[in-house]
Each structure stands twice: as structure tokens, then as C-alpha cells.
Amino acid sequence: MKATTFKHFDPTRTPSPCFVIDKAAVEKNLQCLRSIEDASGARILLALKAFAMPAFAPLVRQYLHGCCASGLHEALLAHEHFGGRAEGADKREVHVYSPAYSESEFESIIAIADHIVFNSIAQWQRFQSRIIARQRLRPGLKVGLRINPMVSTGDTAIYDPCAAGSRLGSHVELVKRQLATATDLNGISGLHFHTLCEQGYAPLVQTLDVVEAQFGDLLPHMEWLNLGGGHHITAPDYDRQGLIAHIRYLQDKYQLQVYLEPGEAAVINSGVLVSEVLDLHENDHSIAILDTSATCHMPDTLEMPYRPDILIRDSNGAMQVATAANATQHNYRLGGQTCLAGDVIGDYSFMEPLVLGQRVMFDDMAHYTLVKTTTFNGIRLPSLAVWDSETDTLEVVKSFGYEDFASRLG
Numbered sequence: 058m059k060a061t062t063f064k065h066f067d068p069t070r071t072p073s074p075c076f077v078i079d080k081a082a083v084e085k086n087l088q089c090l091r092s093i094e095d096a097s098g099a100r101i102l103l104a105l106k107a108f109a110m111p112a113f114a115p116l117v118r119q120y121l122h123g124c125c126a127s128g129l130h131e132a133l134l135a136h137e138h139f140g141g142r143a144e145g146a147d148k149r150e151v152h153v154y155s156p157a158y159s160e161s162e163f164e165s166i167i168a169i170a171d172h173i174v175f176n177s178i179a180q181w182q183r184f185q186s187r188i189i190a191r192q193r194l195r196p197g198l199k200v201g202l203r204i205n206p207m208v209s210t211g212d213t214a215i216y217d218p219c220a221a222g223s224r225l226g227s228h229v230e231l232v233k234r235q236l237a238t239a240t241d242l243n244g245i246s247g248l249h250f251h252t253l254c255e256q257g258y259a260p261l262v263q264t265l266d267v268v269e270a271q272f273g274d275l276l277p278h279m280e281w282l283n284l285g286g287g288h289h290i291t292a293p294d295y296d297r298q299g300l301i302a303h304i305r306y307l308q309d310k311y312q313l314q315v316y317l318e319p320g321e322a323a324v325i326n327s328g329v330l331v332s333e334v335l336d337l338h339e340n341d342h343s344i345a346i347l348d349t350s351a352t353c354h355m356p357d358t359l360e361m362p363y364r365p366d367i368l369i370r371d372s373n374g375a376m377q378v379a380t381a382a383n384a385t386q387h388n389y390r391l392g393g394q395t396c397l398a399g400d401v402i403g404d405y406s407f408m409e410p411l412v413l414g415q416r417v418m419f420d421d422m423a424h425y426t427l428v429k430t431t432t433f434n435g436i437r438l439p440s441l442a443v444w445d446s447e448t449d450t451l452e453v454v455k456s457f458g459y460e461d462f463a464s465r466l467g
Contacts, residue, residue, distance in 0.1 A: 058368050059326040059421045062446035064376045066329070068416035070451055073333040074349040074439035076427050081447045082327035083113060083423070086291045087120035090323065093290060093297060094122065097304035099315040102152055103139070104286045105131040107320025107424045112443050112454045114138040117323070123150030123171070125286075125318045129162040136169040152283070152316070154203060154249060156224055158184065167191045167198065174201040174249045174283070177227050178235045185244060201247035201283065204232065206267040208252055210260035213361060219252050226250060229271040247313075248272060251285025255321060258296035261288065262303065276311040283316040290322045321424040328423030329368070330354065330439060334415045335394070342390040342404070345411050350393030351402045353436045355422065356429050364403045366420035367391075371409050379405040379417075387411070395434040432462040 058064060062079050071077055090101050100122040109131065117124075117139055124135035132153045135141045140149030153166055154174035163184060167173065173188070175181040181202065192198050205226030209219045218225040226249075227235075236242065252264045261284065269276070276282065289295050304315045332349040351358045358365060367379035382388055382404035389411055393400040402419075430438050438457035444450070 058366055058378050060329055061326070063329050063368060063418060063420075065446070066418070066444065068329075068331040068370075068418050071331050071442050071453060072440045072456065073331050073416065074347075074354065074437075075331045075442050075453070076328060076422060076439050077331060077418075077442045077444050077451075078110065078113070078324070078328040078423050080113070080116065080443055080445040083324055084116060084120075086323050086325060086327065087116065089291045089297075090319065091120040093301060093304075093317075097301040097315070098308055099304045099317055100150070102150065102316060102318045103323050104318045104320030105135060105139075106428065107286070108324045109134055109428055110441065111138040112441070114140070118147070118149055121149070121323075122316075123152065125152040125154065126170075128153070128155050129166055132166055132169055141169060141171075152318070154201075163187070171197060172199045172201055172247070172281075172283075174203050174247075176203050176225065178202065178232065181245065189244065199246045199281070200244055201249045201281070202227065202232075202242070202245050203249045203251070204229070204268070204272060206250060206252065206264055206271055208264045208267045210252065210256060210263055211254045213254065215360060216254040232272075242275065242278070245279075247279050247281035247283060248275065249283035249285065251287065251318070253285065253287030255289055256287055257289055257292070257294070258299045258303075261300070265303065265307070276313065279311065279313050281314040281316060282307060282311070283318065286318040286320050288317060288319050288322060289325070290317075290319055291325055292322070324423035326421055328426075329418040329420060330422040330426065332417050332419065334411050334413055334417070337389075337411060337413065343388060345389045345391050347391055347393060347402070347417070348437075349402075349419075349439065350395050350400055350433075350436050352393065352395055352397050352400050353431050353433050354393075354439055355402070355419065355426055356431075357425055358402055359399065365422070367405060368418040368420060369407065369415070377408050379407050382406055391417075394436055397433075432465065435459075435462050437462075 102123045102125045106127050124139045126132040135151045141151040150171040152172040153170045156176045203226040205228045207219045332347045336346040384406040387407045387410050390404050391402040441455040442453045
């Protein structure tokens with residue numbers, strides 16, 4: 058069990074299904090990230106694509122430099138809740154990157170963003186005059202270009218921005234060719250890349266070596282360099298001292314400001330998804346139908362794919378961790394309520410037979426979960442709750458119903 062504080066949590070205290078996030082665990086992660094900021098001089102932003110719960114905005118503002126957004130709606134969330142609209146020392150930066158910006162949304166973005174990162178020089182040229190006009194009113198507005206060093210270091214193709222034919226960022230040959238035949242980078246003050254996914258320090262070093270080899274002639278002309286996300290900075294085995302040293306090296310050598318955009322690292326091991334057993338039946342396997350869904354509530358179990366751990370109370374009230382299939386005599390295939398045949402979370406073994414109404418907790422469910430939920434089949438969205446493992450206070454901050462389903466469909 059990764060979210061270890063939940064060994065002491067009673068899942069019957071919340072509605073079901075329900076995402077429960079431990080405030081104390083999140084704060085511990087944020088403190089770790091802030092220590093990297095303080096020791097290295099980097100600026101760290103929360104990637105809202107991984108976790109965007111407004112209830113945690115006051116806590117995030119205490120520790121991080123701002124947020125990065127993937128488009129207008131996340132940018133508005135950062136602006137309205139995470140300190141983007143504040144002034145003075147309370148102001149937090151709002152960075153926006155999108156593979157392409159639409160005409161209808163761009164004016165709203167440039168009104169609130171502090172950094173806008175373009176996916177291509179062509180997109181920069183398209184909006185250049187409007188950016189320049191806005192900079193007369195907001196001199197702090199910065200523009201960046203996403204580069205793609207084409208260094209694949211991960212194992213899951215769907216999450217590899219550096220795969221052949223990637224639409225994310227401009228590779229070095231394209232950048233140099235466009236610089237030679239079109240405009241230069243006048244007006245571009247920073248470079249951005251994002252190549253990692255749940256990875257440690259070594260893949261970052263591998264990527265940075267290539268970035269320096271490919272784009273080192275541009276870096277002395279930049280004010281900032283954004284190393285993107287995917288850094289498992291708060292994982293116990295992450296080489297944080299190595300990261301600090303490398304950030305200092307980059308900032309000293311090129312006289313620029315380094316940014317990082319972790320998402321998962323801010324909330325790793327801090328949340329669970331509480332679910333309830335609705336039915337038990339047989340079809341080659343013993344099957345348990347839950348009031349949650351892989352496809353609606355935890356799609357990474359299908360996309361990544363991965364098998365989330367489970368914490369469950371036995372008949373004596375003691376917490377047990379479900380094990381790999383066939384490890385005990387009580388084996389179940391856990392599935393969701395939807396009509397999708399593949400809505401299966403996985404096969405698990407339990408110390409005791411499951412019973413109707415029993416609560417199970419899926420581990421490490423804060424990141425890339427509630428931001429991805431859907432209402433396919435009209436399945437109810439999980440409630441959202443904030444628990445503090447240090448004080449044992451619990452608040453259900455949001456519940457969902459029929460209107461949340463119907464309102465999306467017109």
C-alpha cells in the first residue's frame with residue numbers, strides 16, 4: 058500500500074464511490090517540492106492536468122510558484138483559485154501550453170497567462186502580433202517554444218512525447234530550418250520540453266544532455282528553460298541532490314531561470330478511491346461488481362495499463378492488502394457497472410470472501426483520476442473528500458448526481 062496513512066482510515070465514513078485525499082500527505086509532498094525550489098533556485102509549478110482540486114489551492118499556494126495549464130479552462134482555474142489573479146507577493150504564475158490554440162480562446166488566455174508556450178514556430182507567427190500588442194499592456198507576459206529532443210526514455214508508448222511522428226513540440230531539424238528560412242526567435246524568451254512520465258533523475262539527465270547538444274546555441278539567448286513534468290521528485294528513491302545540482306548547473310551556465318512542472322509528484326501516495334461491492338456472481342471466475350468503474354473513474358488502469366493495489370478491512374476490522382490473483386482461495390475479478398465488456402479493474406485475491414456492501418479502497422488515486430472521470434452510461438461521478446490523517450478531520454467537499462450527467466448533454 059503506497060498511501061500508507063489510509064491504513065487507519067474507515068472507508069464507511071464517506072459516500073461511495075468517493076475520492077478521498079489526505080491533506081497531510083499532500084502537504085508532505087509539497088514541502089519536499091518546496092525544498093527543491095529553495096535549494097536549487099528553480100521555480101516549481103503544479104501541473105493541473107494531473108490534479109486540479111480547488112479545495113487544495115490554498116495549500117498549493119503556500120508552497121509552489123504557480124500552476125501550468127493545458128488550455129483555457131485549466132488556466133482559468135489557476136487564475137481564479139490558485140493565486141493567478143492575486144497581486145504582489147501572493148501572485149502565483151500561470152503557464153499555458155497547448156498543441157494548438159484556437160482563435161476563440163486565445164484572447165482569454167493572453168489576458169491571464171504569465172507564460173504561453175507554443176508547440177511550433179508557425180503557431181507563434183500566427184499569434185505574434187497579438188502577443189506583442191498584449192505585452193504593451195502586460196510586460197510580464199512571456200512566450201516560449203516547446204522543443205522535442207526525440208529522446209524516448211519511457212516504456213509506455215501512449216505516454217511517450219518523443220515517439221516517431223509525435224505531435225508534441227518541434228524537433229531540432231525543424232527549428233533550425235524554420236529559423237534559417239523564416240523569422241528568428243525574436244520574442245521567444247524560453248524553451249520548454251516534456252519527455253518524462255513517472256521517472257527518476259537519470260532519464261532527465263539523459264534528456265538534458267541531448268537538449269544541450271541540440272539547442273545549446275539557443276540557450277544563452279533564453280531567459281528561462283522549462284523541464285516539463287513527469288519527474289517523480291517526491292518518490293523515496295529519487296536523486297533529489299542530483300536534481301538540485303543539475304538545476305544549479307543549468308542556471309549558472311546559461312544564466313536563465315529553470316522551471317519544473319510536476320503533477321503526480323505533488324499528490325503521489327495521498328489518495329484513495331472508496332468503492333462498494335454491489336453484486337457477487339460466477340462466470341468462469343468469481344466476479345464482484347463495484348459501484349465504481351475502470352473506464353469512468355480510473356481509466357489509466359486500461360490506458361497505462363496498471364493494476365491498482367487494494368486495501369480492505371477483514372471481519373475483525375483489521376486492514377488487509379489484496380494480493381495477486383490466485384494467492385489465496387478467495388479470488389475475484391473486480392468490474393464496474395458500465396456495459397463496456399472490458400470495464401475490469403483486475404483480478405485479486407483476498408484473505409476472506411467478499412460480501413455485499415463491503416467497502417474497498419483503491420490505492421494512490423489522487424493523480425490522473427478525478428481529472429479524467431467521465432459519466433459514460435450515466436455512471437455517477439465519485440464524491441470528493443478531504444481527510445487530514447494528522448487531525449482525522451474529514452469533509453466531503455463535492456457530491457455529484459443526475460444533473461452533472463444531463464447538463465453535459467444539452
